[in-house]
Amino acid sequence: MIRRHFLAGVAVVGAALGTSVSAQETEEFTIGVAIPSATHGFMGGLNFHAQDTIARLEKTYPQLSFVLATAGNAGKMVNDIEDMVATRDIDALVVLPFESEPLTSPVQAVKEAGIWVTVVDRGLSVPGIENLYVSGDNPGFGRTAGEYFKENLESGSKIVVLRGIPTTLDNERVEAFTAAIDGSGIEVLDMQFGNWNRDDAFNVMQDFLSKYPEIDAVWAADDDMAVGAMEAIAQAGRTEEMWIMGGAGMKEIIKRIMDKDPQLPANVTYPPAQISTAIELTALGLVSSTPVSGRFIIGSQLVTPENAEQFYFPDSPF
Secondary structure, eight states, X not given: OOOOSOHHHHHHHHHHTTSOOOHHHHOOEEEEEEXXXXXXXXXXXXXXXXXXXXXXXXXXXXXXXXXXXXXXXXXXXXXXHHHHHHHSOOSEEEEOOSSHHHHHHHHHHHHXXXXXXXXXXXXXXXXXXXXXXXXXXXXXXXXXXXXXXXXXXXXXXXXEEEEOSSSHHHXXXXXXXXXXXXXXXXXXXXXXXXXXXXXXXXXXXXXXXXXXXXXXXXXOSSHHXXXXXXXXXXXXXXXXXXXXXXXXXXXHHHHHHHTTOXXXXXXXXXXXXXXXXXHHHXXXXXXXXXXXXXXXXXOOOEEOTTTGGGGOOTXXXX
C-alpha cells in the first residue's frame, strides 16, 4: 500500500537496536471514510455498519484512527474529502461517491497525492483511479432481476422501471437487466430516475400510473423505491394489477416475501455491509503486508419465499 510516511527509518532503528520492530506495528495511520448520509433505508444500514466497523477496528488496531464524514450532496462530499487531505493528513480514503461524475476529479487528486483510495459501490466515471474497488455485483443484480422477469412474465407483458441516481452503478444494473429480458417480448413502457428515494419513487410511480392504463410488473431496483412505488399503486387502487421487485434485502420486504405476499414475489440481495468489507480491507493493507488491491465483488442472490428466511434479520437496521 502506498505510504507517505518514512517507514524505512523505522526499519533502520529497529535493526540498530537488535529488535524485530515492524513498521506496521509502530506507524500510526489515519483512514478517511466519506459516505452519503442516511437518507434512506439502505444508506441507514450502510452508515450503521460503517460506524460499527470503525469502532471495532479502533479497538483492534490502536495505531489506526478514522475520520468519518457523511454528506447529503456531492458538493459537501467533495469538501469533506478535501478537508481530510488538508487538515487530517489521511493515509487512505474509503469513499462511496454520492454521484460518479462530480467525485471523479476530486478522488483522482487524492490518488495523485500518494494516498491509497478505496472506492465502494458507485464507481467513478473514469475507471482505474482507485487502488481497491469493493461493491455488490451490480451487473449480477440487474441480470438476476431481469432473468426473474423473463421467467415469470409472458411475451407482451408491460413493465415500468425506476432507476436510481445517475451513476455507473445504475448504468450497470439497467444494462444487465435490459440484456436479460432481451428477446422475451416484455415491453418496457418507461424508465425514470427515482433516486433511491421513497418520495421520489412515489412521484415517479404516480406519473407512470397516470400515463399507462396497463402495467403488469414494476422493477424498482431498490427496496426504498419499492416502498414508495407500492404506496402510489395502493392509492391508485391498482394493487391487484401488478407485482413489484425491489432489491437490497430490506427486512420488511423480506418478511413479506416469506409470507408469500403476491405483490412482492422476489428480491435481489445487495448488502449495505459491503462498507465494512471495504474499511476492513483498507485497514488490513495499512497494518500488515497483506495485498488488498484490485476488485472485491459480493455476489447478488435471488430471494424467493423458498429461501427468504436465510436473508431475514429482524434486528438489522435495514
